[in-house]
Amino acid sequence: MATTEPFDFDIAVVGASFAGAACAIAAAQRGLRVCVLERKLDPGAKLRTTGIIVKEAAEQTLLNQLPAHLTRRIEQVRLFAPSLKQIALAAPGYYFLTTDTPGVMRWLADEIVRHGAQLRLGESFVDARREGDGWYLPNVGRVRYLVGADGARSRVAQRCGLGQVRQFLYGIEYEFPGACLADPGALHCFLSKRYAPGYIGWIAQSPTGVQAGLALRHDPERARVPDIDAFLLRVGEAGGLPRRLRPGHARAGLIPCSGPVDVLARDGAILTGDAAGIVSPVTAGGIHSAWEHGWSVGRAVSAHLREGGPDPGQVAVDVAPRFRTKRALRWAFDRLQFDWPFDLLLHSPPLRWAAGQVYFHKRREH
Numbered sequence: 001m002a003t004t005e006p007f008d009f010d011i012a013v014v015g016a017s018f019a020g021a022a023c024a025i026a027a028a029q030r031g032l033r034v035c036v037l038e039r040k041l042d043p044g045a046k047l048r049t050t051g052i053i054v055k056e057a058a059e060q061t062l063l064n065q066l067p068a069h070l071t072r073r074i075e076q077v078r079l080f081a082p083s084l085k086q087i088a089l090a091a092p093g094y095y096f097l098t099t100d101t102p103g104v105m106r107w108l109a110d111e112i113v114r115h116g117a118q119l120r121l122g123e124s125f126v127d128a129r130r131e132g133d134g135w136y137l138p139n140v141g142r143v144r145y146l147v148g149a150d151g152a153r154s155r156v157a158q159r160c161g162l163g164q165v166r167q168f169l170y171g172i173e174y175e176f177p178g179a180c181l182a183d184p185g186a187l188h189c190f191l192s193k194r195y196a197p198g199y200i201g202w203i204a205q206s207p208t209g210v211q212a213g214l215a216l217r218h219d220p221e222r223a224r225v226p227d228i229d230a231f232l233l234r235v236g237e238a239g240g241l242p243r244r245l246r247p248g249h250a251r252a253g254l255i256p257c258s259g260p261v262d263v264l265a266r267d268g269a270i271l272t273g274d275a276a277g278i279v280s281p282v283t284a285g286g287i288h289s290a291w292e293h294g295w296s297v298g299r300a301v302s303a304h305l306r307e308g309g310p311d312p313g314q315v316a317v318d319v320a321p322r323f324r325t326k327r328a329l330r331w332a333f334d335r336l337q338f339d340w341p342f343d344l345l346l347h348s349p350p351l352r353w354a355a356g357q358v359y360f361h362k363r364r365e366h
Contacts, residue, residue, distance in 0.1 A: 007134055008141030009035045009118075011301050013149055014125040014156050016043055018287050019273025019294035020149030021108040024117045025062060026298025030306060034117035035140055041122040043109040044102030048151070048253030049287070050173055050213060051101030052187070052204065057288035058097050061295065062111065070104050071097040072207045076186040077359050081346045082193070082339040084238045088186070089352065091360035096187055098206040125150060128159050130267060135160075145301050145312060146269045149294060152254045154275035162269060163261025165277045168254040169199050172226045173213030174247035181205045182240030189359075190239070191342045195231040198334055203239040209248070210241065217334060218254060257281045259327050260320045265313030272297050272316065281323050281330035283358055289321050 013024045016038035028034045040046060053071070057063055074096040077089040112119045128135045128146055135146045148156025157164050181188075184205035191200055198217025203210065214226040232241065256277045264271050272278065272294045279286035296319045303309030345351045 006142060007033075007144050009033045009143045010305055011035075011145040011147060011298075012037065012135070012137055012140050012143040013117075013147045015149035015151065015273070015275070016109055016112060016119065016121075017049070017105065017149065017151075017273065017290075018108070019275075019278070019290035020147070021112055022062075022291045022294030023147050023149060023272060023298040024112050024119075025115045026295045027302050028112075028115040028117040028298075030299070030302035032302050032305065035143070036112055036117055036119045037123050037125050037140070038109070038119065038121050039124040043105040043121065047101055047105065047251050048171075049101060049251075050171075050202075050211065051099040051104060051206075052285075052287075053097040053099060054285060054288050055093075055095050057291055058095075060288070060291055063291060066097075066099075066104065067107065070100045070107065070207060072099075072184075072205060074098060074185060074187050074204065077355070078183070078186045078188045078239075079346075079355055080188065080190045080235065080238060081342040082191055083343045084190075084235065085343065085346050086238070087346055087352065087355075089355055089359060091356065094360050098187075098204050098211065100207045125155050125159075128156070128269070133268070135268060144268065144305065147294075147297060147301075148269065148271045148275045149273045149290075150275055152256050152274045154271060156269065157261070157271055157275055160266065160269035161263070162266060162271055163263035163277075165256040165258065165261060165274070167256070167258035168218040169215045169257050170218040170224075170226060170252070171199075171213060171215030171255050172228050172250065172252040173211055174228060174232075175206075175209060175211050175249040175251075176241075176245045177209040177248040179210040179242055179245055181210055184240075188239040190231075190235050191339070192231070192234075193337050193339050195227060195234065197337060201228075201231050201235060203235070203241055210245075212236075212239075212241065215255060217257075255279060255286075257330055259323045264320060265316045268313070270297055270313055270316045276316075276320065278320055280326055282326040282333070293320060 300312035300315035
């Protein structure tokens with residue numbers, strides 16, 4: 001049976017983005033008492049995600065019910081070398097969804113409430129202390145399990161003695177409301193050691209306009225910020241971006257790129273999503289793995305409390321993706337990135353194969 005007294009909630013989730021929403025909804029569906037703390041009054045404000053959803057995520061439970069007006073289907077990648085030479089890549093049946101990301105976040109918040117969880121907007125995680133076989137949160141009460149889905153600089157991780165993300169990319173993205181690309185059916189990706197050392201730049205059509213972003217390897221000592229304005233001056237015309245656009249919104253933040261943290265769970269406190277480092281070290285894509293891991297954690301907590309299932313903390317560790325190959329690629333990209341091989345080998349079979357592996361998850365591109 002589910003725990004009742006003396007706990008106020010079976011599970012408290014900090015953060016209402018993809019991982020936190022998945023965890024909360026999965027637990028609430030099984031009848032657990034769930035409280036979600038979200039520091040923002042508006043879940044769609046001050047976002048740090050591109051909102052680009054890969055096919056695997058788009059077809060997961062609940063995300064496959066995203067309202068059509070919040071998404072736009074993209075079936076091709078155009079990969080640009082530093083010289084701005086390009087190749088087109090695609091895989092049969094594969095696609096990406098660009099999104100009205102603020103709208104998606106608000107939809108997820110509504111889904112949390114619709115499934116029976118208590119969502120407290122505008123309420124931050126303050127502190128937590130271990131009490132018996134649970135946790136005490138001053139603004140929540142006693143909870144049996146505490147889940148930190150509160151981003152790359154997780155306060156839950158800090159307060160509960162869990163692992164912390166140590167390596168990051170730093171990304172910034174502009175939104176151009178109402179703008180249209182010359183080729184809206186492709187995700188335009190740009191390789192450049194000058195503008196994006198350790199990562200890439202991108203331009204894509206979204207349901208509400210155009211999104212253009214840039215990320216680079218984060219060095220806390222140098223504190224270099226992506227020069228997205230110079231980047232767009234360089235690549236904008238090649239990517240089909242109309243001239244003289246002014247961004248309507250900008251978002252920026254740190255992106256974990258080192259794989260799962262060392263101590264992901266302990267004593268009933270569990271990390272998921274960016275807080276757990278569950279983000280691809282190569283592509284920095286996190287929505288698919290965050291949703292899948294958050295959902296697994298919510299189900300594991302409910303199975304443990306209702307059916308005597310295995311320890312949810314151990315389940316969270318066991319199901320976390322390891323990204324071993326991608327971590328090796330991250331190491332190589334951080335140390336061996338040069339522009340000339342991409343310019344020279346752009347149309348070669350090995351580079352096309354590698355790009356297909358990265359963008360289409362081992363699917364055969366044509």
